[in-house]
Amino acid sequence: MTHHHPGRTVRPGRTAAGPGRAARPSVGALAAAALLLSTVGCAATGSAAGAGDAASGGRGGTLVIGATGKLPNPDTVIGGAGFEGKRLVSFQIYEGLTRYDLSGTDAPPEITGALAESWTVAADARTWTFALRKGVKFQDGTPFDADAVVFNLDRYLAKGSEFYTDALGAAAKEYAGGIVQYRKTDADHVELVTKDPNGHFPEDLAHVLIASPAAVRATGSAGFARHPVGTGPFAFASQTEGQQIELVANKDYWRGAPRLDKLVIKPLPDVAARTAALRSGGVNWIEYPNPDDIDSLKAEGARIATNSYDHLWYWILDGSKAPWNDPRVRQAANYAVDRKAIAEKLLHGTADPAYQAAPRATFAYDPAGDLYSYDPAKAKQLLAEAGRADGFTTSVTVPTAGSGNLLPVPITEAIQRDLAAVGIKVEIRTTDWSTLIGAEAKGEVALGSDAVAQSTTLFQSEALLPLFIGSKSPFWTGHYSNPKVDQLLGSAAASPDRTARRTDYRSALSQVTQDAPWLFVVNDRNPRALSPKVQGLVQPQSWFLDLTTVWVST
Amino acid sequence: MRRFLLRRVLLALPTLLGVTALVFATVALVPGDPLTAFLGPGAPPEARRELTERLGLDQPLPLRYANWLGHALRGDLGVSIAGQRPVRQLLLPALGQTLLLTAAAFLLVLVGGVLLGALGAGRPRGAAGRLSGALGTLAVSAPQYSVALLLVALLAVRWRLLPAGGTHDAFGGGGTADLLRHLVLPAVAAAVVPLGLTARVFRAALGGVLAGDLADALRSRGLSRAAVLRHCVHNAAPALLTIGGLQLAYLLEGVVFVETLFAWPGLGGLLYDALSARDLPVVQGGVLVVAVAFVGVNILVDAAHALIDPRIRSPR
Numbered sequence: 001m002t003h004h005h006p007g008r009t010v011r012p013g014r015t016a017a018g019p020g021r022a023a024r025p026s027v028g029a030l031a032a033a034a035l036l037l038s039t040v041g042c043a044a045t046g047s048a049a050g051a052g053d054a055a056s057g058g059r060g061g062t063l064v065i066g067a068t069g070k071l072p073n074p075d076t077v078i079g080g081a082g083f084e085g086k087r088l089v090s091f092q093i094y095e096g097l098t099r100y101d102l103s104g105t106d107a108p109p110e111i112t113g114a115l116a117e118s119w120t121v122a123a124d125a126r127t128w129t130f131a132l133r134k135g136v137k138f139q140d141g142t143p144f145d146a147d148a149v150v151f152n153l154d155r156y157l158a159k160g161s162e163f164y165t166d167a168l169g170a171a172a173k174e175y176a177g178g179i180v181q182y183r184k185t186d187a188d189h190v191e192l193v194t195k196d197p198n199g200h201f202p203e204d205l206a207h208v209l210i211a212s213p214a215a216v217r218a219t220g221s222a223g224f225a226r227h228p229v230g231t232g233p234f235a236f237a238s239q240t241e242g243q244q245i246e247l248v249a250n251k252d253y254w255r256g257a258p259r260l261d262k263l264v265i266k267p268l269p270d271v272a273a274r275t276a277a278l279r280s281g282g283v284n285w286i287e288y289p290n291p292d293d294i295d296s297l298k299a300e301g302a303r304i305a306t307n308s309y310d311h312l313w314y315w316i317l318d319g320s321k322a323p324w325n326d327p328r329v330r331q332a333a334n335y336a337v338d339r340k341a342i343a344e345k346l347l348h349g350t351a352d353p354a355y356q357a358a359p360r361a362t363f364a365y366d367p368a369g370d371l372y373s374y375d376p377a378k379a380k381q382l383l384a385e386a387g388r389a390d391g392f393t394t395s396v397t398v399p400t401a402g403s404g405n406l407l408p409v410p411i412t413e414a415i416q417r418d419l420a421a422v423g424i425k426v427e428i429r430t431t432d433w434s435t436l437i438g439a440e441a442k443g444e445v446a447l448g449s450d451a452v453a454q455s456t457t458l459f460q461s462e463a464l465l466p467l468f469i470g471s472k473s474p475f476w477t478g479h480y481s482n483p484k485v486d487q488l489l490g491s492a493a494a495s496p497d498r499t500a501r502r503t504d505y506r507s508a509l510s511q512v513t514q515d516a517p518w519l520f521v522v523n524d525r526n527p528r529a530l531s532p533k534v535q536g537l538v539q540p541q542s543w544f545l546d547l548t549t550v551w552v553s554t
Numbered sequence: 555m556r557r558f559l560l561r562r563v564l565l566a567l568p569t570l571l572g573v574t575a576l577v578f579a580t581v582a583l584v585p586g587d588p589l590t591a592f593l594g595p596g597a598p599p600e601a602r603r604e605l606t607e608r609l610g611l612d613q614p615l616p617l618r619y620a621n622w623l624g625h626a627l628r629g630d631l632g633v634s635i636a637g638q639r640p641v642r643q644l645l646l647p648a649l650g651q652t653l654l655l656t657a658a659a660f661l662l663v664l665v666g667g668v669l670l671g672a673l674g675a676g677r678p679r680g681a682a683g684r685l686s687g688a689l690g691t692l693a694v695s696a697p698q699y700s701v702a703l704l705l706v707a708l709l710a711v712r713w714r715l716l717p718a719g720g721t722h723d724a725f726g727g728g729g730t731a732d733l734l735r736h737l738v739l740p741a742v743a744a745a746v747v748p749l750g751l752t753a754r755v756f757r758a759a760l761g762g763v764l765a766g767d768l769a770d771a772l773r774s775r776g777l778s779r780a781a782v783l784r785h786c787v788h789n790a791a792p793a794l795l796t797i798g799g800l801q802l803a804y805l806l807e808g809v810v811f812v813e814t815l816f817a818w819p820g821l822g823g824l825l826y827d828a829l830s831a832r833d834l835p836v837v838q839g840g841v842l843v844v845a846v847a848f849v850g851v852n853i854l855v856d857a858a859h860a861l862i863d864p865r866i867r868s869p870r
Contacts, residue, residue, distance in 0.1 A: 242644070440590075
């Protein structure tokens with residue numbers, strides 16, 4: 001990792017599997033990981049199904065995953081099926097200059113090199129130089145180089161360039177919108193300049209996926225979704241409209257060929273259909289089984305894999321008007337809810353109680369920051385202090401379903417019961433997810449309630465954090481505004497030093513916890529049910545997944 | 555006959571126009587918008603504004619409808635906002651799957667309904683008649699959802715005789731036999747209720763004819779039992795056609811739900827997803843296709859009526 005570039009060198013990765021070392025994890029590392037899992041992993045951070053088998057080195061088989069949403073558009077950043085499409089399809093076909101290191105289970109993933117081996121950043125925290133990985137080939141055999149990076153950035157950012165489309169441009173803005181300049185400095189180096197200082201730029205780039213220029217040229221941008229080509233561990237084989245996307249192992253993958261032969265993604269949005277598909281052997285892996293089915297699935301021999309990630313299920317309270325404009329009232333609500341009962345009884349252990357703003361699987365989480373607890377007496381006392389000893393009536397808009405929203409209505413009903421016990425009467429108004437989030441994007445509340453129930457992945461990328469707790473968010477945030485939080489978010493974003501960012505984020509989220517603009521409820525544990533034949537899954541503390549370690553025994 | 559058909563087709567055009575206009579307005583008025591789903595939460599507001607303009611979503615509704623209609627008349631149904639692919643590319647395979655499932659279910663409805671109905675009408679007071687009546691009532695009153703779940707729980711999960719959903723085996727299936735295996739459960743689940751209805755209506759119609767003057771006259775001329783039944787079935791056929799046509803239409807819309815439960819990749823699931831994402835071009839295209847199919851079925855049923863019963867052919 002020695003480079004002769006000016007500025008500070010940021011070492012991506014954190015362990016032996018860091019970039020620049022042996023590309024494939026050694027057997028020793030795997031055995032160590034397995035040992036770690038069997039002692040720490042299972043006891044403390046949950047299950048990584050079959051991870052112990054990884055060391056025995058099986059391979060092959062077809063993994064058929066029943067997904068909860070529809071199939072994404074496999075053209076790079078377009079997706080269109082939310083983060084699940086990214087997790088199961090886009091991130092398997094493509095890589096960015098960086099990627100999440102998803103090999104660990106005991107801590108949230110860090111960013112490591114993918115198509116870039118290392119990078120340096122100038123003192124202005126805006127000018128980044130990436131040293132590209134040599135010898136990488138796209139799945140169609142095209143060599144990856146600096147021209148490929150520039151080609152893809154043109155496709156996303158350069159209006160009027162041959163392969164730019166409005167849809168690509170709009171979809172890429174989320175993570176690449178801050179890039180104002182990019183150029184090839186030599187065959188193996190590119191320089192990217194961001195508009196503002198951006199310390200988490202390397203993380204953003206994990207979402208800016210790089211496609212094979214030759215493949216794009218062959219099909220044009222419009223046809224590329226039918227013949228997508230990237231550098232990821234799985235190559236696109238076919239898509240049957242509405243039915244499945246079939247991927248095959250990329251035998252020449254630079255980190256080593258994945259163990260699986262084939263990966264099939266099927267959209268099974270109906271949870272009963274999804275569970276039946278697993279039970280009848282039509283698929284051998286389903287995402288998010290109904291928590292009520294967890295026990296019976298286990299009894300039938302299925303493995304349930306869970307681990308924390310950066311998820312929070314919460315209510316956003318409208319702080320601009322009564323009753324929630326008094327912080328004591330918001331804190332009272334936070335003391336009134338029995339989160340443990342929701343996590344363990346209602347959700348059957350597929351979630352953990354959330355006692356603060358930072359989800360437990362984020363690098364900003366500090367166990368000491370768990371401010372709230374189940375304390376109805378304290379809730380009543382706070383209400384009395386706020387002059388609301390007699391309680392009040394309020395309303396909440398709840399989506400009936402939606403990605404990551406778990407069982408939104410039953411959870412809200414449980415909260416409704418708990419809040420009623422301290423005198424807060426809640427009227428529940430249900431709507432569909434699209435309506436709710438569409439209104440939020442316009443800074444409004446669907447059905448005009450005093451609160452909104454929803455979930456989010458807070459640290460999925462740091463770039464999104466200001467949307468949820470910053471005062472200038474275009475989103476409806478319950479009118480939350482705290483200059484101290486804004487200042488901390490600003491200084492965190494500007495710092496390429498992860499430790500400094502972590503300190504800032506911790507302070508910011510501790511402030512949010514105290515201000516209680518939300519009713520914090522639970523952190524999901526990302527449950528999935530697997531046939532016992534599925535081996536080698538390492539379930540990281542992330543929404544995303546590295547499927548290269550998985551295989552299916554016969 | 556040709557004039558009859560021409561008249562019906564011309565009458566169908568305003569219906570289709572009305573349906574598409576109504577759906578366009580409804581979906582546009584429902585809160586929520588397609589861009590949120592597509593852009594992701596982190597997209598800056600200017601990206602949203604830009605795309606809104608590019609897609610013409612900021613234009614007045616009548617203008618947008620006129621635009622859509624103009625393209626649709628030329629066979630261009632636009633591009634899905636959420637999926638960024640041509641609507642036609644999404645619709646055609648889904649339509650094929652829905653028609654296949656509908657046809658299979660309708661076949662079950664016709665064959666089962668006629669057999670069960672004839673059994674009941676032929677021996678109304680015998681054991682067979684009672685059984686037919688009971689089965690018909692059971693089928694009509696069975697909640698489709700429970701039937702579907704029961705079929706899956708027993709035949710797919712417990713006994714593993716048939717697949718629980720989809721159109722082919724993802725572990726290397728394919729081919730006609732595999733497709734037919736996957737077709738059985740959804741077709742049965744979709745057919746149960748209309749089959750019961752058809753059986754009951756046909757039983758009543760056939761029973762009426764068998765008890766009427768025609769049957770007496772035929773019997774008095776010494777015709778065999780089978781010959782009497784044959785003539786009576788012909789006279790009960792218009793009733794079968796009416797109920798059959800209704801049931802076919804019911805199936806076309808009703809399979810939406812069965813498609814969801816059995817992960818059948820038809821129009822139902824496509825429309826449902828598109829509605830959730832407020833993906834107007836897909837919703838519009840899907841509704842148009844369903845409306846055309848619906849109207850087409852009605853015209854066919856009317857034409858069949860006219861063939862059997864000459865009185866219908868003349869407008870006077």
